[in-house]
Amino acid sequence: MGIADRKERDKEELKERILVAAKSLFLERGIEKTSIRNIADQIEYSPGIIYHYFKDKNEIFHALHQVGFQQLIEKMQVLGSVRNPMERLKAMGSIYVNFATENPDMYDLMFIKEAPIEHVCSTDDDCWKEGGGTFNFLRLTINDCISAGHFQGHEAEALSFMIWSIVHGMVSLHIRKRCDVILPNRKDKIVTEGLEEFFKILDRI
Amino acid sequence: MGIADRKERDKEELKERILVAAKSLFLERGIEKTSIRNIADQIEYSPGIIYHYFKDKNEIFHALHQVGFQQLIEKMQVLGSVRNPMERLKAMGSIYVNFATENPDMYDLMFIKEAPIEHVCSTDDDCWKEGGGTFNFLRLTINDCISAGHFQGHEAEALSFMIWSIVHGMVSLHIRKRCDVILPNRKDKIVTEGLEEFFKILDRI
């Protein structure tokens, strides 16, 4: 059935165009100021059409945030070549912080905004498998570190959560402008400098 | 001039009533779903009146977030009695995490939301002195720890920022529901458990 196939492709194509439009608008004006009507204007369709492809606005930004996770996971690929688990952990921290610094709006969407996670919570199938995969990778690395004799007396999962929180905390304070206002003179460097302080601690554990 | 005084008091009173209404609405439905009209309804005035007391919606929530800082700073008072700087640092972490867990919406407003900080940035007088005071208190404690021989080789300010980020990271991942979805089984305990992992590290430094 070639026609049904073509129709299917057309549907996918329009869905993709909606996503592309949503992404470009979102990256240049933020989530709040990207309206359904803006997106519709960009793709030259009427606003109503968007609801035939996405349940609501949250679903669009959930789809977008998945693109962000693909980017992040891809960046993490190089970690396979880092043998020493402690070095791997550090490299992971650097990649994470770099990703957030280079793609602040995407990071915001993935780890701070409520919109995409609300969509996950309301459709309870696979619970944030994108983010879950990333966290699992961290947990495995921590396990390797423990096997290599580091982090004695620690509990792997809670420790992984805490270490994730270190990098998340720094970049989210930066993204949500609490650095600008508390350390205005070193606001741009403070995240990487904070990361170095974290590395100093890792060097002794 | 008694009359002018009374007028001044009346103005202050209405401003206070706006704030009280805003706070109760905000705490039960969030910032986005608290509209100027809702607040006006609550105080039984027309919506326009609010703009005679506050420049815009951001200014209202900036005022509210200051109330939150007063609460936090008050909770921090007991720290004066903790002599050992490392113990003081730990106690500070516990207070911070408890505050965030008990007042998640207030914490969100103070450290995550964009609304109040945007107001700070647009009116550039005293740059977030509420938050600045809290951070300064942490910095002083860290200095005490360094004087007592801890954290050798570290740079005080960047270290303070990183340590702040540990607790902020944990509570903000929790508040913005990334714990629910990644560690659903231990979602409520994970923050205090993460804090314990942090304490374990402090015990060796």
Add this chain to the structure above:
DNA sequence: TTGGAATATTAAACAGTGTTTAACTACATT
């Protein structure tokens, strides 16, 4: 006590928002 100035308050409008509905158009199949 009354008139006028100043202040407080409001209704109405503006330009936008997400979302739903019923109507309409275009097209593949019979």
Add this chain to the structure above:
DNA sequence: AATGTAGTTAAACACTGTTTAATATTCCAA
């Protein structure tokens, strides 16, 4: 050519923050 279906739209609904001009209310001096 007629029919059924899928794609698309215009219009409406109930909201939003904010500004405006008009209206009440209050105060003070004459």
